[in-house]
Amino acid sequence: MANQSLFASLTAKVWPRADTANQSGAPAYAYGPEAKLAHLAATGTLADGFYSGAESQLADVLAAAQAVSPEFVAKAAVYARTFGAMKDMPALLAAYLTVADPDLAVPVFRRVIDNGRILRSFVQIMRSGQVGRSSLGTRPKRLVKEWLEQASMPRLMAAATGTSPSLADVVKMVHPAPADAERRAFYGWLIGKPYDVAALPQEIAAFEAWKREPKGELPPVPFEWLTAFPLSGEQWAVLASRMGWQALRMNLNTLARNGAFSVKGVTEAVAARLADAETIARVRPLPYQLMVALGQAGDGVPLAVQAALESALETSLALVPALEGRIVVCPDVSGSMGSPVTGYRKGASSQVRCIDVAALVAAAVLRRNSKARVIPFEQQVVALDLDPHARVAVNAARLAGIGGGGTNVSAPLALLNRERAKVDMVVIVSDNQSWVDPSRYGATATMAEWSKLKARNPGAKLICIDIQPYGTTQAQDGKGIMNVGGFTDAVFDAMARFAKGETRDWVSIVNQTEV
Template sequence: MANKTLFSAAFSRFLPRTDAVNEAGGAAYAYGPEAKLAQLAATGTLSDGFYSGADAQLADVLSAARAVSPDFVAKAAVYARKSGAMKDMPALLAAYLTVADPDLAVPVFGRVIDNGRMLRNFVQIMRSGQVGRRSLGSRPKRLVREWLEKASMPQLMAAATGNDPSLADIVRIVHPAPASADRRAFYGWLIGKPYDVAALPAEIAAFEAWKRDPKGALPPVPFEWLTAFPLTAGQWAELAGRMGWQALRMNLNTLARNGAFDVKGATAKVASRLADADTIARVRPAPYQLMVAMGQVGEAVPLRVQAALEEALELSLATVPVLAGHVVVCPDVSGSMSSAATGYRKGATSVVRCIDIAALVAAAVLRTNRRARVMPFDVDVVGMALDPKARVAVNAARLAAIGGGGTNVSAPLARLNAERAKVDTVVIVSDNESWIDPTRRGATATMIEWNKLKARNPGAKLICIDIQPYGTTQAKDRQDIMNVGGFTDAVFDAMARFASGETRDWVEIVNETEV
């Protein structure tokens, strides 16, 4: 009799053969050109990863961009910025379009370059020569000049906070034509050229006066301009009410160290700002940023403020969907997941690990879907009981503390099959670098195990959340399988739409993006 393992019609029929080897050496499926670009745009940070370097990532994204239409590049850039809250990748794709499709680059620039930091990213990338030119060129220069002309003084001051290039460098490159005396004076002040002191914008004039006497009222300039001066506790408390929400989240220890919370009313005001639902809905902080902030606050930060951070985390997860039926969420807790989620970059490596994000997604799904089953895995499924009524931060911290071992993405599916479990939706959160799975001819073990599960649960759907830009997956897209990349609330939206049958795949969601 023929070998049943090799020739089993039940498990091999319709299963695609693997066509790639992942970074860990395991059999895998390569993303199609559009899916690969979308994945890179939503997760790539142009930094060194666990398996590959920043140079390889840059080469990958430019190669993927050339393999698709400029129209899809434009949609991926806007999706990555507006839905994925990414920074470097949208700027890179906008710069690429200035060469690939200069006309299309114009609306993309307007949608993607939405603040001073993004403007500096764009100019830096253009001047690097990586997209095919070392100078801005006439049209990109015009786009940058128009951005400067339309920007308000607060926007320009925010843009002037940062270097490489600085806003002064950009002004020297594009030579904006000031439309008013105060704008002309500001540019002169910025680049160190003679200017009319009497025409300085009120904010800059107040800053110059305050520098001569730092004991007076704080001028209305970015808080970063003031922190190099000796400030009183009261002035620090004032800054706490003035700085942006994200800056407030990141500077709690600094405020505590400088006595801001000793000022009457400061603690209540900071806590109120951090937990304000309307502000969180507008700012859309990444939930993992809040979880990390909670872990980093020192003992000097008042408990009321720490509690507000936890409340902010809960509010930031308002978009986590309720999934119908039997839900299983599988966070990858293997060794490679201990790497920095946004990669390694000298002086700017994030403390957020991939495992933190996977754990947070699992805990968030459990909070919304109280009957969901959580199956962390590395080489095999890791046994752990979580309380669905516990706060998200508590369950996420427990999961993130596991860590270690190789990667076997098929392990939770194999366990579900061994149990003959009833399943409607499986969510796997991983870097997709599976290599321990049992070797099979043709398909990955993940696809084989999923097909076995589908035989018992015909309506089941598999959602694979890929949080690293390596370009391969263990489960190929089809009507019941979606691969989605990223680690913002856009992932939860994509998950809900797919589970409800609203969309077929993630590329379809990106294609719906307006440019």
């Protein structure tokens, strides 16, 4: 037989040639600098992933930032925080801008440094030397000082939870000017300096009095300040009523372990809060967060509370935009997808796996479009029928329960081509580290199969959701193809906008962000 590489068909010759290799050494397409930064900003957690380490990801972020304009860095930072709910990455990009464009760093800081936790991360990053300086510097110091001086007392008290650096460390660095006697007393109390006891904020004065005799009514301070003390079930019940919605969702096992649910009325009150539709619409919890909270609820958490979590999950999906038409969702269920979605962190790795997110995306699309087709894949397509009317947690658990094998991103597309299927959109949810499928005439097998499918379905679109950012893709951005990074609600919005033709790619979505 003649050499196929030399005598490939004319169609095959126009397929874009792979220009790099992925983490598995297989052919892939490299993201351009803007696309790479957009993906890293929306998905990067600066932690060890399945294929690469935190140091490598940090180097990739800084290299991508240096390769694009400061304006795009600013938009990526704001997008990551405002729409992606990211924490460390916006702080890193804001810190980078203090060197790359100090003037632009000012509005970005004010947009993304919106709580004490991110403020402390910003200070930590600045002092690390990773962005080109090992101290705050004049303007960043002024911004941090301004944040402290303008923050309300409840916001400052919330910021006082956490270390490395602590809020006390930050105050010592920037020396905020106290606006009144109360703020002066608070700073003194915080950093261990003499202060006017009579001028202390009432909440902190009550906390200091309660510490001397931790009985009776709990002081109105952040609940984290109180958990180090031996509390009764009744006191834990009070804390349950004070926690924010997200903190309540995250601390159900703690409440159960400390006897809060044994107190009359607590189970009903917690269940009502968790299932409240208005609160869910305001808080906008991520569906995968609720799925994990439901899976982690121990035997001590009452069934009524677990049912409320499931109700919250279903309610959260009503906020997900529907994808109309002939939709095919392809969740990657290969071995690497069993890694924590936010990477490995010693003692703090997320219980959420990449496969859980892929499964939930598939289940969510199926819930909003009962005619959607789900094709799981690893080395090959996995046969699995899902019930669109089943609870989302059930379908997600069935998909997540497959797991294992190598990665062959082109497998579901090859199946659709063998069937000569008619489709409007294909959504692939993966870490993009395909290595089982060989390249075809210089192109990735995914690109080759998509080109065939596109020839039969000229209006079809392909969305590749890159759960973990390694800098490569199996399908090159172009007409009808969008690579999107992330696993937050922003991904569903991006999918819907692309399906309607409102955007052409992930970079354009970030570019539309106002700083």
